[in-house]
Amino acid sequence: MLYRIARRLPSSHSDSLRIIARKEDRAIALVAGLFILLVVPAIAGDYVLSALLIPFLILSIAAIGLNLVMGYAGQASLGTGGFMAVGAYTSYKLATNIPEIPIVLDFFLGGLAAALAGILFGLPSLRLKAFYLAISTLAFQFFAEWLFSKVSWFWNDNASGVVSIPAFDVLGITIEGPRQSYYLVCAIVAIMTLAAVNLMRSHVGRRWMAIRDNETAARLMGISVPAAKLQAFAISSFYCGVAGALWSFVYLKTLGVSSYSIDISFKIIFMIVIGGMGTILGSFIGAAFVLLMPVVLNAVTVALSLPIDTGSVSSLEQIFFGVLVIYFVLVEPRGIMHLLGKLHKKLVSWPLNIGR
Amino acid sequence: MNASEFPTPPLPTPPLPTNDASIRQALVAVQGVSLSFGGNTVLSNVDLNVRSGEIYSIIGPNGAGKTSLLNCINGFYKPTAGRISFDDKDMSRLSVSRLARMGVARTFQNLALFRDLSTIDNLLLGRNLMMKTSFAQAAWYWGATRNEELNHRAAVEETVHLLQLAGVRDATVGRLSYGTQKRIEFGRALASRPKLILLDEPMAGMTQVEKSEMSAFIRTANKLLDVTVILIEHDVGIIMDLSDRIAVLDRGVKIAEGSPRQISTDESVIAAYLGTDH
Numbered sequence: 001m002l003y004r005i006a007r008r009l010p011s012s013h014s015d016s017l018r019i020i021a022r023k024e025d026r027a028i029a030l031v032a033g034l035f036i037l038l039v040v041p042a043i044a045g046d047y048v049l050s051a052l053l054i055p056f057l058i059l060s061i062a063a064i065g066l067n068l069v070m071g072y073a074g075q076a077s078l079g080t081g082g083f084m085a086v087g088a089y090t091s092y093k094l095a096t097n098i099p100e101i102p103i104v105l106d107f108f109l110g111g112l113a114a115a116l117a118g119i120l121f122g123l124p125s126l127r128l129k130a131f132y133l134a135i136s137t138l139a140f141q142f143f144a145e146w147l148f149s150k151v152s153w154f155w156n157d158n159a160s161g162v163v164s165i166p167a168f169d170v171l172g173i174t175i176e177g178p179r180q181s182y183y184l185v186c187a188i189v190a191i192m193t194l195a196a197v198n199l200m201r202s203h204v205g206r207r208w209m210a211i212r213d214n215e216t217a218a219r220l221m222g223i224s225v226p227a228a229k230l231q232a233f234a235i236s237s238f239y240c241g242v243a244g245a246l247w248s249f250v251y252l253k254t255l256g257v258s259s260y261s262i263d264i265s266f267k268i269i270f271m272i273v274i275g276g277m278g279t280i281l282g283s284f285i286g287a288a289f290v291l292l293m294p295v296v297l298n299a300v301t302v303a304l305s306l307p308i309d310t311g312s313v314s315s316l317e318q319i320f321f322g323v324l325v326i327y328f329v330l331v332e333p334r335g336i337m338h339l340l341g342k343l344h345k346k347l348v349s350w351p352l353n354i355g356r
Numbered sequence: 357m358n359a360s361e362f363p364t365p366p367l368p369t370p371p372l373p374t375n376d377a378s379i380r381q382a383l384v385a386v387q388g389v390s391l392s393f394g395g396n397t398v399l400s401n402v403d404l405n406v407r408s409g410e411i412y413s414i415i416g417p418n419g420a421g422k423t424s425l426l427n428c429i430n431g432f433y434k435p436t437a438g439r440i441s442f443d444d445k446d447m448s449r450l451s452v453s454r455l456a457r458m459g460v461a462r463t464f465q466n467l468a469l470f471r472d473l474s475t476i477d478n479l480l481l482g483r484n485l486m487m488k489t490s491f492a493q494a495a496w497y498w499g500a501t502r503n504e505e506l507n508h509r510a511a512v513e514e515t516v517h518l519l520q521l522a523g524v525r526d527a528t529v530g531r532l533s534y535g536t537q538k539r540i541e542f543g544r545a546l547a548s549r550p551k552l553i554l555l556d557e558p559m560a561g562m563t564q565v566e567k568s569e570m571s572a573f574i575r576t577a578n579k580l581l582d583v584t585v586i587l588i589e590h591d592v593g594i595i596m597d598l599s600d601r602i603a604v605l606d607r608g609v610k611i612a613e614g615s616p617r618q619i620s621t622d623e624s625v626i627a628a629y630l631g632t633d634h
């Protein structure tokens with residue numbers, strides 16, 4: 001039995017600082033990691049890899065990004081798509097004009113540009129709260145969409161607003177098939193996830209959560225509230241920027257502003273609301289949920305051979321999301337992660353909790 | 357949750373007996389401080405001297421300006437006139453976080469905890485100013501940041517032990533009882549190892565048992581950790597028992613100051629405060 005030793009508690013400070021506290025859970029994580037790296041690419045078809053897993057991983061980065069600023073630092077943002085666009089267009093300009101720079105570095109420089117935009121458009125957060133801040137980030141979203149659709153310099157003055165991404169290679173390997181793309185994305189996701197987890201369990205994350213929970217008390221702890229907010233916007237936007245670059249370069253293989261519209265901003269908000277605000281793992285769960293749901297809905301209508309055309313399926317999908325989001329906001333504001341947490345607690349104390 | 361599973365740190369040894377606070381010098385000097393909002397005068401020409409190592413209480417009827425005075429001392433409000441010095445340095449124009457750096461901590465009349473965080477995280481935030489590793493080190497975590505976390509955990513564990521918080525160490529504070537939350541807020545202030553701690557009604561809303569526990573904690577902190585305490589409290593019995601000296605505020609004016617014995621017999625105090633019903 002995996003959870004045989006019930007109610008085992010950490011016995012030293014260094015134990016309690018681990019990312020995953022329980023030995024059993026670490027074993028699960030190790031197996032899951034090996035599965036993702038070795039088994040998945042072997043058994044998954046090209047379609048599953050390139051149409052499901054790669055977008056899932058990339059949007060998970062964006063969801064982590066939004067979760068950093070919204071879930072941890074408590075600052076509402078509707079501008080995720082805009083920050084993704086900044087990352088994507090910066091990477092594109094760099095990749096096409098300065099081919100000497102390794103492409104992965106371009107992605108991170110895209111992230112850096114998005115971080116600068118994040119600082120700039122995070123400035124209103126020093127004055128505005130919740131709803132009004134959300135509106136001001138929405139303004140940024142529309143500004144970014146306008147900028148990248150009107151100023152053709154950003155896509156090298158091509159005739160069409162949607163340009164194709166040139167092939168590129170990483171460490172001498174040309175990234176073409178879905179397996180190479182998968183491994184590239186996995187590597188970037190792993191590094192960025194680890195950094196996010198580390199930041200959030202250190203004083204950096206604790207400061208952000210402090211300003212989320214009580215700004216006055218945060219000041220009293222000597223935290224510079226403006227600096228912490230801008231830092232959160234910068235780091236969050238960095239993650240969104242890298243995700244935006246990968247979205248075009250690895251997933252779509254084309255670059256156009258419509259891929260970074262307000263739709264994607266909302267999609268990513270849904271991800272963190274459903275997955276769990278203020279948790280890194282919740283960002284992944286939410287991303288998987290939001291991306292898999294349409295596939296499952298489609299499969300269900302096909303399997304039951306319901307007389308519904310694809311158009312109706314997509315509006316069904318919208319309705320479904322609406323209901324889910326309302327459910328989570330009202331009933332389970334801490335998302336699927338909280339539900340899983342309760343289940344985990346039950347498993348850990350089993351069998352002592354039988355009959356409770 | 358079992359306290360014994362964590363190594364129990366030894367308590368710091370008490371300082372040499374310098375209990376005679378009267379021979380110590382002033383830690384906080386409030387000189388002619390006035391404060392008004394628009395036309396509304398909240399404090400007028402208040403003078404106080406709080407000596408290093410004492411428990412100094414401020415009492416007075418509701419709306420007398422007690423909380424406002426604390427807000428002036430720790431930088432939330434800027435006095436309209438007068439000057440406040442701490443350790444002989446003028447601090448009436450300093451920011452809240454500068455004062456935190458200088459060793460001023462406080463609790464609030466209405467709790468100001470980080471509700472969604474655990475007790476440990478709240479206490480660790482009390483030590484925020486001592487956490488110095490860089491952003492890059494935090495992102496890497498292993499090494500410098502991890503060591504720093506370990507050291508501060510061990511230090512915070514002393515406060516957990518002192519205030520008997522082991523049972524709620526990992527609980528989300530927002531879901532704990534009011535009395536426990538007050539104790540955690542006091543712990544968060546203590547965790548920063550302050551020189552001066554401002555307690556705004558730390559026992560309000562507590563049961564009698566909780567109140568006497570809290571008094572004991574305040575006294576222990578004062579003696580053991582050598583923290584100077586400025587205390588606002590309505591419970592006269594507790595105030596008389598705990599304080600070295602007491603000041604009485606009424607409608608923004610200090611009407612009396614002295615030892616508990618002097619205050620309890622002062623006529624203007626009896627008229628203004630003890631006589632009024634709360």
Ligand SMILES: Nc1ncnc2c1ncn2[C@@H]1O[C@H](COP(=O)(O)OP(=O)(O)OP(=O)(O)O)[C@@H](O)[C@H]1O
Nearest residue numbers: 393396398416417418419420421422423424425465
């Ligand atoms: N920021 C502010 N703006 C306007 N008026 C204020 C402000 N802060 C305090 N006051 C006023 O100052 C007066 C004193 O308030 P304060 O909170 O200092 O009283 P208190 O002695 O702490 O009372 P209590 O025992 O009820 O806590 C009140 O009349 C209050 O309305």
Ligand SMILES: [Mg+2]
Nearest residue numbers: 422423424465
């Ligand atoms: Mg008050």
